[in-house]
Amino acid sequence: MPERSDSDSRRLLRRLRDSLALPGQGQDRLDRITHLIADSMRSEVCSIYLFRDPQTLELCSTEGLNPESVHKTRLKLGEGLVGQVARLGKPFNTDNAPAAKGFRYMPETGEEAYCAFLGVPIQRVGERLGVLVVQSKTSRIYAEDEVDALEVVAMVLAEMAELGAFNGDDTMANIHTHPVLFRGGAGQEGAAEGHVWLHEPRVVVTNPVADDPLTEIERIRDAVAHLRVSVDDLLSAAALDKEQRQVLEAYRMFAHSRGWLRRMEEDIARGLSAEAAVQKEQSMARARMEAVPDAYLRDRLHDLDDLANRLLRILTGQGRDTGADMPADPILIARNIGPAELLDYGRKLRGIVLEEGSVGSHAAVVARALAIPLVIHADRITTEALNGDPIMVDGDQGVVHLRPEETVARAFRDKIAMQAQAQERYTSIRELPARSRCGTVTALHMNAGLMADLPSLEHSGAERVGLFRTELQFLTRNKMPKREELAAIYSRVLDAAKGRGVTFRTLDIGSDKVLPYMKPQDEPNPAMGWRAIRVGLDKPGVLRMQVQALIRAHQGRPMSVMFPFIAEGAEFHEARAIFMAQVERERSLGHVVPDDIRIGAMLETPALAFAPESFFRAVDFISIGGNDLKQFFFAADRENERVRRRYDTLSTAFLDFIRRIVERCDASDTHLSFCGEDAGRPIEAMCFAALGLRTLSMRPASIGPVKTLLRRVDLSELRDLIEAAMLHGDSVRQPVIEWLATQAAD
Numbered sequence: 001m002p003e004r005s006d007s008d009s010r011r012l013l014r015r016l017r018d019s020l021a022l023p024g025q026g027q028d029r030l031d032r033i034t035h036l037i038a039d040s041m042r043s044e045v046c047s048i049y050l051f052r053d054p055q056t057l058e059l060c061s062t063e064g065l066n067p068e069s070v071h072k073t074r075l076k077l078g079e080g081l082v083g084q085v086a087r088l089g090k091p092f093n094t095d096n097a098p099a100a101k102g103f104r105y106m107p108e109t110g111e112e113a114y115c116a117f118l119g120v121p122i123q124r125v126g127e128r129l130g131v132l133v134v135q136s137k138t139s140r141i142y143a144e145d146e147v148d149a150l151e152v153v154a155m156v157l158a159e160m161a162e163l164g165a166f167n168g169d170d171t172m173a174n175i176h177t178h179p180v181l182f183r184g185g186a187g188q189e190g191a192a193e194g195h196v197w198l199h200e201p202r203v204v205v206t207n208p209v210a211d212d213p214l215t216e217i218e219r220i221r222d223a224v225a226h227l228r229v230s231v232d233d234l235l236s237a238a239a240l241d242k243e244q245r246q247v248l249e250a251y252r253m254f255a256h257s258r259g260w261l262r263r264m265e266e267d268i269a270r271g272l273s274a275e276a277a278v279q280k281e282q283s284m285a286r287a288r289m290e291a292v293p294d295a296y297l298r299d300r301l302h303d304l305d306d307l308a309n310r311l312l313r314i315l316t317g318q319g320r321d322t323g324a325d326m327p328a329d330p331i332l333i334a335r336n337i338g339p340a341e342l343l344d345y346g347r348k349l350r351g352i353v354l355e356e357g358s359v360g361s362h363a364a365v366v367a368r369a370l371a372i373p374l375v376i377h378a379d380r381i382t383t384e385a386l387n388g389d390p391i392m393v394d395g396d397q398g399v400v401h402l403r404p405e406e407t408v409a410r411a412f413r414d415k416i417a418m419q420a421q422a423q424e425r426y427t428s429i430r431e432l433p434a435r436s437r438c439g440t441v442t443a444l445h446m447n448a449g450l451m452a453d454l455p456s457l458e459h460s461g462a463e464r465v466g467l468f469r470t471e472l473q474f475l476t477r478n479k480m481p482k483r484e485e486l487a488a489i490y491s492r493v494l495d496a497a498k499g500r501g502v503t504f505r506t507l508d509i510g511s512d513k514v515l516p517y518m519k520p521q522d523e524p525n526p527a528m529g530w531r532a533i534r535v536g537l538d539k540p541g542v543l544r545m546q547v548q549a550l551i552r553a554h555q556g557r558p559m560s561v562m563f564p565f566i567a568e569g570a571e572f573h574e575a576r577a578i579f580m581a582q583v584e585r586e587r588s589l590g591h592v593v594p595d596d597i598r599i600g601a602m603l604e605t606p607a608l609a610f611a612p613e614s615f616f617r618a619v620d621f622i623s624i625g626g627n628d629l630k631q632f633f634f635a636a637d638r639e640n641e642r643v644r645r646r647y648d649t650l651s652t653a654f655l656d657f658i659r660r661i662v663e664r665c666d667a668s669d670t671h672l673s674f675c676g677e678d679a680g681r682p683i684e685a686m687c688f689a690a691l692g693l694r695t696l697s698m699r700p701a702s703i704g705p706v707k708t709l710l711r712r713v714d715l716s717e718l719r720d721l722i723e724a725a726m727l728h729g730d731s732v733r734q735p736v737i738e739w740l741a742t743q744a745a746d
Contacts, residue, residue: 009149010213012040013271016156017209030061037134037153038063041146045114045135048157049075049082051128057086059109064135069108080104085119085131089286091147093118095139115139120150123283124158127383132157152270155280159208179403182381184353186398187374188367190701191416192351193409194329196389196402198382199337200309205316208276213268220274223314224261227307231255254307275315282308331391335382342366347452351393353378353400358639365472369449371456371701375400426704430461434707437714442689444707445503445697447675451489454496456700461707464501466697467623467675468493470546471508480542483549490553501560503623505602506575507546508532508564527628527637532565537574547582556592562600562623566608569615572601576618602675604628609661616668623697624661626676633657649678650687650733652726662692673697682709683736690718712743 019032030048038046045064052058052074059065059073078087084102085092094100097117105112114135122130132154134142142150210216231252254260260281267277329350332342336356342363349372357363357376367374373395385391385402392401392412401408434442445466446457457465473481473489494502510531523529536543550561563575576599587593603609604625616622626649631638633654634647647654658674665672673695678684680702686709688696698706721739725732 009145009152010210010271012037012149012153013156013209014211015040016153027061031063033157034061034063037132037150041134041150043116043134043136045111045133047133047135048122048130049086049133050122050130050161051086057082057131060130062109064114065109065111069106069110073106073109075104080106081117082119082131082133085121085133086128089121089123089128089283091118091120091151093142093147095141097135111135113137116142118142118147118150120147120154122154122158122161124161124279129158129161148266149270151284152267152272152280155267155272155276155283156208158283159205159276159279177403179401179405179408180384182353182375182378182400182402184375184378184398184400186395187352187354187357187364187376188372188395190351190371190373190395191393191412191419192331192373192395193390193392193412193416194331194350195327196333196385196387196391197326197330197349198385198387199332199334199341200382205273205275205279205312207273210268210271210273210276213271216268216272216274216277217265219315220261220264220268220277223274223311224255226314227311228252228255230310231307275312278308278311278315327388331393333381333385333391337363343450346370347372351375351391351395353381353391353393355379355382365449365469368447368699369453369469369472371699423704426461426708429704429707429711430459432461432707432711434710436689436710437712438716440689440715441694442710443673443695444703445673445695446700446703447697448493448502451492451496453700454493457497457500460700460703462500462700462703464503465493465497466503466673466695468502468504469508470504470506474507474509483545483552486546486549487552490550491555494553494557501558503560503562503600504550505562505564506533506536506543510535527631527639533563533571533575534565536563537571537578540578543575543578544582547579548586551583551586551593552591554594556594558596558598559594560598560600560621562602562621564602564625565604565628566601567605568607569611569618572615572619600671603661604632606633606657609657609664613668616664616670619670621671621673622661622665624658624672624674624676624693626674626678630654630676630678648731648733649681649684650736651731652729655687655691655722655732656726658688658693659691666692671695680706682706683733683740686710686713686715686718686740687722687732687736690715690722713740 015036016033019029019036022029022032034046034048038044043064045062047062047065048060049057050060055077057075057077059070062070075083077083081092081094081097081100081103083104094117096115097103098105098112098115100117114137116136116138117133118135119131119133121128122132132150134150263281264274264277267280268274272280326348330345330348331351331353332345332349333353334355336354337352342352343366347370349370351373352363352367353375354363355378357374364374364376373393375393375395375398377398378400381400381402389403390409392404392409394400394412394415401412404412434444436442443463444461445464446453446460446462447467447469448454448456448465449469449472456462473486490504508531510526510529530538547561550559561579563572566572566575579599583593583597598620600621600623601608601619602623602625606629608615627638630636630647630649631644636643636647638644662672672693674688674693675697679688679696680698682705685696685698685706689710696706718736718739721735722732725735729735
């Protein structure tokens, strides 16, 4: 068979583009395409298999096989030759398909009559869409240029699928216009309405076929030159440490790769536009590198993707690199995002939606600090959303409405209005104590981690900062902060608190909070590994430096500090000894040392509840870290969406455990508080108060709802109810809810 020329390839793509432009249903388009490709490739068979679901391929159109098998023949991912092409993401070419390893006999198709088989993946930047197949009765291996041509056609089909060409309508203009509902996980409570702002804007290629290859080659060369200059500018920037420079050097190596540019020029010569050529090479590189066993090389996928995305934004003028204006009410959409990047956006964001992330991730910590609604695990939203799309985020339910219908939008706005009205009611009791009807007063404190949190101390009605997370000042830097920097930050925090008091938690890193400049620890279960006070005791230099900064920041003011993740009394005693040694050191250096110093521990492991009496008498206070304690109590990883909501905080076992901690602290006259997400949930907070917890620390937005409920109820009556319910069931939630319904509202 004669070799095909590049002009043949371009001719095929132009015919394909013209065919797709004709009116008709999605099936009509698919059928025209298979006929056109079979004719152009001089093959008896052309078939298109598309994914019905992530694990199932369906024969959606064919020229040459039995037409009755269309939409009936299905293959699992990896099953048969077609399934193997889809799983591996690379072409398969054979002159004897029935004898090839993995061939699956499908009698309904009649394909056993065809010996030659060439299958190529239909994929778009790592997203598997389907498989394009040509077959022939003549036993032969398809030539390399034919394989290349079919890959180019598959690339165009992928872009056409992105534009909705096969959706079943007679127009391709409906993609990215329909309402879409995403169900993810609740990362931070709250509801918000706004417009999409993509952290990494998705570039939609609307012109995959080139009319003038020479012009397209000139465009790609100019864009690559622009890209290389921008990367070189990054490298010439000041204040790059050794590791950052090494990463950027690898980044520049990719940008200056002659092979990368040459392959894109070859794709353009075969008929692709510059943008489509970039995406084809991006998809091919992803398929190659995902199969590489070397973890370091696989990690370079991010570098390749970032370069390709930058190049696409240069070519198309789409995205944040082009001066596009952020909307006035931005909802940030991202696959994932680091704390420093999120802090750069700050409070201007109305909400955040992530495809990945977790409830304990850096992004979630910052979102909680900024009181911004957050939804995690919104699968494929970065694929569907475009900048400027209207969007509604329900952080309470973990639901996102993209381009919502008007009926949905009205109901959502009603919910936001009701929440606003509730906040107005909370304002009216801001200065009142959380005094229950039985006369019990519960102190309500707020959690913080940023200077931006401190105005909430006054506006929320919190009595003081019950927990200030000091790790955020470490997480948002590329190198260890200096003692003087930390002292200045802590001093500003204390000044902003205006005498209301701040309890600082020493550095809590490890597990999900890994410093950018800290060597990652390969641990099978990091939540139970080298973290928090364990790091501080093994690396006492960091703990000493932080304690020195805290002492200097207080300048003689009353000081309250607690150590995280204490598992046994010996750890507290060792940490306290380090602390007191630094107090004496600072005094000897002539620095002002506080006269009033309170040193406490966070009870986050069940073991500490059984510590000897000497521990309870040694600590000045204990704060129950509810988030960690609950995951260890129930053996349910809070990062695991399958199990983290499986167990109820109001289970009789957990409440009984909390009650025992209260009793031990009462016996030793040790002040006890509860800190965590559950402290900010009104029903849970009410039950904790009924069991004897007199201090609760929560996010600022929760103080109003918790105070409102506490002022409505008689805690002594509720305690009797809880103790009775604990004798008869696994959870007291339903009896408590039923009892609450009988209580008169204020």
